[in-house]
Amino acid sequence: MSGLVDKAKNYVAEKVANMEKPEACLSQVDFKGVNRECVTYGAKVSVKNPYNTAIPICEISYVLKSDARVIASGTIPDPGSIRGHETTVLDVPVKVAHSILVSLVKDIARDWDIDYQLDLGLTIDLPVIGNFTIPLSRKGEIKLPTLKDVFHKK
Template sequence: MLSLIKMNLRFNRRIQSTSEGEPLISSKNCVSVYALLVFVAFFISGCQTLNQSGLGVETPKASIDSLSLNSVNFEKAIIDVGVAVDNNNSLGISVAGFDYELLLEGEKLLDGDQPLKTQVAAKSRSKVTVPVGISYSDISRLSRKLKGKKEVPYNIKGNVKLNLPIIGIFSIPVSSSGVLPIPQMPKLSIASFDVEKVGFSGADFLLKMQVQNDNAFDLLVKGMSYNIVVDGKSWGQGKLRQPVNLPEQGTGLLEIPFSINYSDIGLSVMRLLKGKEGFDYDISGNLMLDGGNDWLKNVSLPFQNKGRQKGF
């Protein structure tokens, strides 16, 4: 690069005048030629020029450093891909995008191109989280391969697109491979639906739900929001009072207390409380789960359980 600059200076002196004493190329054009030569030098030399240019520009480093399950709903699962970018330069840079391809069991599951606008300060490291949505229709194509398995090999590869001073958009290839556990979603069922207290204006209930954990690791139910509907009428909403640990390959019990007011629901509830006839129920909500690992942490899982319960 230094030899290129010296050559340009010599070239600049030679073209300042002709035999007639008139400038062949103006000083303004000389600056443009110089800028063009510097750009071409960077473009041709690539990463090596960035490191050895003498201008203090060092190639940033990028890597995929995490893969975790963010959330699950009835349509798709969201996976967070963590991309780390190290910028050792004295100027800040920005992450402009990330294109990727995800393979499970050696078969391409999906690909995408995610635009980003994340700043990485000078002399610092920044982590960008890229949410990747996997629909169940995509997963169904691999259902036979994944059936009965507790884990699956994965490979994710792509390019981190950086916006660098002078250079512009610069892509760094990244990849990561390993083994992902296939989480088994907890199974919920009604253990009991009991009346705790009956008063003149309302009644208190205690609903107990049994939760089966078929995973090879403990699950912590950190929270739960729910809505209880009985015979088509909402009987109550609420949240879990305290966390419940589900041992690996074991069960746990969620205790859900709630109260109803006769004036809100109607006197038909008195008929249920006094008689032995059954009733239809529909319990839905979300569980907040933590598997104690990077793959399954603070995951919101929707649930719904409905059926018919014998009388109280």
């Protein structure tokens, strides 16, 4: 009897391991806005759903680093779902306090940008498997807003 149970477990494990899973890509990080408390940047995440049904997103967690220091981190709970057989683009707001930007003066003064690394975890709820986190990472430069950006109304 235990041999039959082991065969069933192995069969299910093999099917789950070979099951097609959603794929994600972190495409860009851009300036979104500024207010009294912080500067907001937006990260664009494209998620491809291989299934016919929508998949709920449990949460999106992020850590923004500059010069090997964490300058922003957070979690966005329950941001929606990924439509079936489509690619959904998610906009993830990343808020950086002004006090943190002041501590990065040396990097900012060189070229008016912040060299960054954004680590993002997209946790989705897959049928049968349960919660599955897709890790994403991107390095680049974030241009800081000028006075024109701050006062320019779109």
